[in-house]
Amino acid sequence: MDPRKMKQMMEQMGVDMEELDANRVVIETDDADLVFEDVDVNKIDARGQETYQVVGSPEERDAGSAAGAIESGDSEDATDESAGVPDDDVEIVAMRTGASEDAAREALEENDGDLAAAVDQLE
CATH class of the missing domain: 2.20.70.30 (Nascent polypeptide-associated complex domain)
Structure with missing residues (x-):
């Protein structure tokens, strides 16, 4: 065909x-x-x-x-990325919250990579 x-x-x-x-x-x-x-x-x-x-x-x-x-x-x-937080996740959290990438990375690390929890923490 x-x-x-x-x-x-x-x-x-x-x-x-x-x-x-x-x-x-x-x-x-x-x-x-x-x-x-x-x-x-x-x-x-x-x-x-x-x-x-x-x-x-x-x-x-x-x-x-x-x-x-x-x-x-x-x-x-x-x-x-396997050793830490993926850069894409950091960008998503930073864009969503308006926080710096360093703050977004720190929030993700504190929340074991959970995007929603990191966004919630920064808002």
Whole structure:
């Protein structure tokens, strides 16, 4: 089927599909972690119900090992945000309350990253 026609039909049925630029997907189970490194991810929104489609070949690791590598910084994709408050959250709280970014970060840290509690504290 023609991809353009397929997209048109999906739109008529209320289905929206978006390709995500994902670097890695980790699925944690009780028995093992499935880590998809070279992965294609599609987000499908069908009338408010979001579904994610993951296409790739996973590497199976011991349960908890994938999350441990990310938290300890062993992963090349680990970010500074895992150690503290994400910059996006700081910006949201600062914009919402009119407070400085330092005050917003401090409020977020005091409230364990809870955006609503940080905004409430600063207002």
